[in-house]
Amino acid sequence: MLNTYAIMMVLTLIVITIVISLVTRKFNSSTANFYLAGRKVGMLTNSTAICGDYFSAASFLGVAAAVYASGVDGMWYAIGFGAAFVPVVLFLASPLRKFGEYTIPDFLFARFGRSHVARIIGVVMVQLICIFYLAPQMVGAGNTWNVLVGVGxxxxxxYQTGVVAVVIIMMFYVAVGGMKGTTLNQMIQFWVLFTAMFIVFALILINGIGSYASERVPLVNPATMTVEKLMAGEEGSRPYDQAQAVMSPEAFAEVEAAVQQGDPxxxxxxxxxxxxxxxxxxxxTFQEPGHRYDWLNQFxxxxxxxxxxMGLPHxxxxxxxNPSGKSARLTTLWVLGFIGFFYIMSSVAGMGGRKYVSELSGSDPAIADxxxxxxxxxxxQIMPVLGKLLxxxxGLGYVAAGAFAAMFSTVGGLLIASAASWGHDIYENYVNPKAPEWKKVLVGKIxxxxxxxxxLLVGIGIPAIGLDKxxxxxxxxxxxxxxxxxGGAFVPMLLCSIWWKRTTRNGAIAGMLVGGGGSILFIGLNILKxxxxxxxxxxxxxxxxxxxxxxxxxxLSFAVIVLVSLFGRQGxxxxxxSIWAxxxxTDALSERVRLAMQEAESRGRA
Structure with a gap:
């Protein structure tokens, strides 16, 4: 489905991204500039950049897709994503900025008496989170390229071509532009993806959502299976019989033809x-929960x-x-407004997709395939498909540009967060603490x-293990x-460390290991199932x-932190x-204490 509009819009977005990265490369003379844009990002700029970081492929493509596939169960994603910045503004935004470090592992090191173990465990958790978050961006890149171009x-x-293209572009613009270039690019990319979502949202409202917003419509979904599995079971309850009951005669005729060929x-x-x-x-039905999750998984x-x-490193x-704690709080309030409206739009897009794909896909052979x-x-694929149908x-071109903008923005934030963890937390502090600034920045780029x-390897490997099916x-x-x-690795640790003075180093470390390790264990078991x-x-x-x-x-992570902190006062x-102050x-007091602690630390080293 080669689309000239889409190719031109995506290329325009890429050119703008590259130009901004080249222009801002001169701001990357130090690690403070490369990783944090000199701590001088304004409130509105940072709020749109945070939204660009946050509105990933999961938000732009995934939420509408989840509503399209699962109805109310999919809307839980919109509700959860939309409400997520409320605890951020209440508990973390201002204190974290006042503390004034570079990364979450940096915070751990300084909060718990220069604990190297806490910092290194924090680095490991940051990398795991980044990998898990990068993976769906790669899937989004491959799927969007498949709809947009259809050739490798x-x-x-x-699919593989889309993954490779996005990774190459992102490595270039993050390595060259640093945080300054990434921030400006994320701001532009946010407005592209936000307006692309608004176009689909407005067209659906104008044309009507249909019965999926009012009537109890039985939920049916497509599946790909072998003929052997299709015919397994007792007659009357086989997948073959269930499909025959809900499919149109024309569509089911193709199923019968495949069965009659005799290849199991x-x-x-x-x-x-x-x-x-x-x-x-x-x-x-489409209008009630229960399709994907039981009550335990719902909650x-x-x-x-x-x-x-609250624990996402990027x-x-x-x-x-942000220049101050107050600015960080106000930034989050702007973010709340943007994300609230965005997730309303994505839910409407998912509902509208049920109506318009079934009604209009037959008129377009490329989408019918x-x-x-x-x-x-x-x-x-619901968002680019809706863009073309409506x-x-x-429409396909602009939505495709929005999808790539979402992926570029989030991948950029993840790559620089990961680089900060490797380059700043590991290289600058353990490998070569006396390295000149240019070498520190170079290591961050590497x-x-x-x-x-x-x-890239993760994205290409996902279809190979069958996760997409x-x-x-x-x-x-x-x-x-x-x-x-x-949430398991960092949130209990951050909340306890910021709001409970008696939290110890050993308690924070135990909480991260239990929370992060336990989450990965259960996720792995679910994948195997x-x-x-x-x-x-x-x-x-x-x-x-x-x-x-x-x-x-x-x-469990909260309980471990409290118990270890109470019964083992080490750390x-x-x-x-002074840490509490x-x-x-206030912003001024926090900065004075931070500088005083750094000066005392320098004297101790001397």
Whole structure:
């Protein structure tokens, strides 16, 4: 589906990105400029840049896709993402900025009496979160390229070509432009993706959402399975029989033809009725929860999304770029306004997609190839498809530009957060503390390239292990995993460290290990279950049934921090009162205490 408008718009966005990066490269003479833009980013600029960082492929593509595929269950993503900055503005934004470091591992080091162990564990957690968050951006890049261009280059598939193109562009603009260039690019990219979402939202409202906003419509979704699996089971309850009951005669004729060919390993696309995990006795409808998650996962997912934002390194690092704590708070208030409206729009887009894809896809052969019986095989393609169906080639082009803007913006923030962790936290403090500024900046740029190449491998490897087939809204799912890890690893630690003076180094370390490690363990078990490694009914499948472990892991992490801090007083810095003044004092007092502590530290080293 080669689209001239889309190619031109995306190329224009890339050219603007490159020009800004080249212009701002002169601001990267020091690590403070490269990682934090000199701490001089204004309130409105930073709020749009934070939104650009936050409105990732999961927000632009994934939320609408989750609503399209799962109805109300998908709206939990919009609610969780939208409410996430409320606890940020209440508990973290101002204290974190007042403390005045570079990164979360830096905060750990300074808060707990120059603890090298705490910092290194923090670095490990930052990298894990970045990897989990980069993965869905890569999937979004591949899927969007597949819809936008549909062809691959240099022997690669369209999906692989999209992943490679985005990674190369992002490595260049982050390594060259640093935080200053990344911030300006994120601000522009935010307005591109925001207006692209608004166009789809407005067109759906003008044309009407249809019965999906008012009537109880049974929920059916497409699936790809082998003929052998399609025919398995007793007659009357086989997937074949279920598909026949809900598919149109014309679409089901293709299924019958595949079955009659007699190849049990052949793949066939069908539409199946969905089950209700909350009320198994009822027909699953689009307008009620229960499609993907039982009651435990419902609560756990929202908890992960609402609290997980407070631990995302690429979001929290942006608060260090504000000039003051007050500016950080006001920045977050602007962010709340932008994200509230954005997630309303994305939910409407998902609902409208159910109506317009089924009604209009037959008139466009290119989009018809992406569907079975009027439903998208990959729900993550809903936004570019809606752009084309509702606004023609220009609509597809502009939505595609918005999707790439979302990916560019978030990948840029993640790469620089990862680079800050490797370059500043590890290289500057342990490998070569006396390195000149130019070498420190160079190492940061090398870290950007290395992390970019690793994310490329992750993005290409995801289809190989079948994750895209195991989860109907994969992008939103993977981002929620990143939120779950950040929520378990960092949120209890940050809240206790900032608001409970008696938190000790050992308590913070134990909380991070339990929270981050426990989250990754349960996520891994869920992946093994959904990809069929654990057969249905096995003990492993039972362990992997919890898709979002936050409802258990976050309280457990809090409990571990409190217990270890109370019963093991090791790791409490002797100057905790000075730290408290630095966290909770006025901006002027916090800065004076920070400088005094740095001066005392320098004298101690001398």
């Amino acid at each position: 280059f240099l022997g690669m598939s369209p 390993a052949a793949s066939v696309n069908v539409v199946l009725p969905q089950t209700n995990k909350l009320h198994p006795e009822r027909t699953m 756990s997912m929202v908890l992960a999304l609402v609290l997980g934002t 979001i929290m690092n942006r608060y260090y770029t 992406l569907t079975v019986d009027g439903l998208l095989l990959k729900s993550d 606004f023609g080639e220009f 870290a950007v390239v290395v992390m970019g190449l690793f994310s 195991a989860y109907p809204s994969l992008i939103a799912m993977m981002v929620t995993w990143a939120f779950a890890i950040s 959904e990809t069929g490694v654990f057969p249905a009914g096995s003990f492993g499948a039972a362990l992997g049934s919890l898709a979002f472990p936050s409802i258990f892991i976050i309280p 409490q810095p002797p100057y905790v009162n 630095r966290i909770h004092g």
